[in-house]
Structures are given as structure tokens and as C-alpha cells.
Amino acid sequence: SQTIHQWPATLVQPVGSPLSLECTVEGTSNPNLYWYRQAAGRGLQLLFYSVGIGQISSEVPQNLSASRPQDRQFILSSKKLLLSDSGFYLCAWSSPAGYNSPLHFGNGTRLTVT
């Protein structure tokens, strides 16, 4: 069966520090991968998605970036965190079959920028 691992679970970082969140998927090949952010009291916002190694699409301009160095690895990064980057970050995967495929989410990372 497929599983998705996301770490760390919680993170407290000062403003201006770098960020690296990692997500890996097991049990499937060539998944579509996604990073979502959930700010307090708001819905989920798609940040990045990837349909293959090295292929990253950004949905919103921001100081975050994403990379996919391996088929089942997706990394969210920042060189300098802002207070507004605080939130709950969720990685997800879906089958490459298309838009009817449900997303399967990791357990999330709660990031607090102080």
C-alpha cells in the first residue's frame, strides 16, 4: 500500500532563518506531488505541484520554493522565513491518472515563525 511521510511534525524557526521540509512517498511510482499551506482559520492553498522529477509548478508568488530531486521526494524550502510563513504545511500525492484522482495527504508540519 502507498504511504506518505512528512517531517518534521512541528517546527519553530526565527524570522530570516532557512527552511527545509521533506516529504516522501512509498508504494507508488511517478506520483503527482503537492505542497499545500493551511493558515489559521483559512482553507488550503496550493503552493506547488509536480508531475515529475525536476518539474515544479508554482501557484502563488512567495519566498518559498520547491524541488523534486527524486521521483518520490518533494522538498519545500525557503532561504529566509517571514512571519507570514507560519502555518500548517501539508504534502500530498495523487495518481498520475489525472484530475479525478483524489489527493492523499501526509500528517503535516506545523511551522511557527517567531
Next chain:
Amino acid sequence: AQKVTQAQTEISVVEKEDVTLDCVYETRDTTYYLFWYKQPPSGELVFLIRRNSFDEQNEISGRYSWNFQKSTSSFNFTITASQVVDSAVYFCALSEVSGANSKLTFGKGITLSVRP
């Protein structure tokens, strides 16, 4: 542009009551998919159901049922005989037809509290 509206933000019920969570969507696509997800206090999102735009049959799964009405662009979710374990945030989502990926537009979620 795609849009999902969950007008209810918080609902509180007593155990065993029935509760309906509303979802209204906007899309220009003729083919699309709708989803419901549950986010318990632990944080992970759990996939509950998927419905395609050509299938307006209502669906029942245990205490859960879904009412999809294309005429009103609604995809409502009813929990019958609610239980404390149903307490969670529930998200409705709409897929965007964009090739090989499942870009979902989510509503802002409904926080359901079921009191014993």
C-alpha cells in the same frame, strides 16, 4: 475561475443529532470532480468521497450520505446520528481539469463539534 464556498464556518450539535454540511461550487468546466475531506484534530486530511459531474446519484456510506445537485451547484454532506468522533474540520473541494494532475480548489472548511 474555480470556487468552492462553505458558508457554514462552525456547527455544534449534540451526539445523535443529524447534521448537514453545505458546499456550493462554481466552475466553467463541464467535466469535473468533487471531493470531501475530513481533518480530525490530529491534522491529517482524510479522503472521504469523490463524485464526478456526470453522476448525480446520491451516495450513502454508513452514517454518511452525499447529495449532489448540479442544478444548484451543490454537493452537501449529511452525517446521521452524529458521534463525538465525527468532530473535525470538513473540507469540500473541486478539481480543475488541467491535464495530468489533480489540482484541487478547497473551501475554507466547516468545523463540526459533536458534544456528548
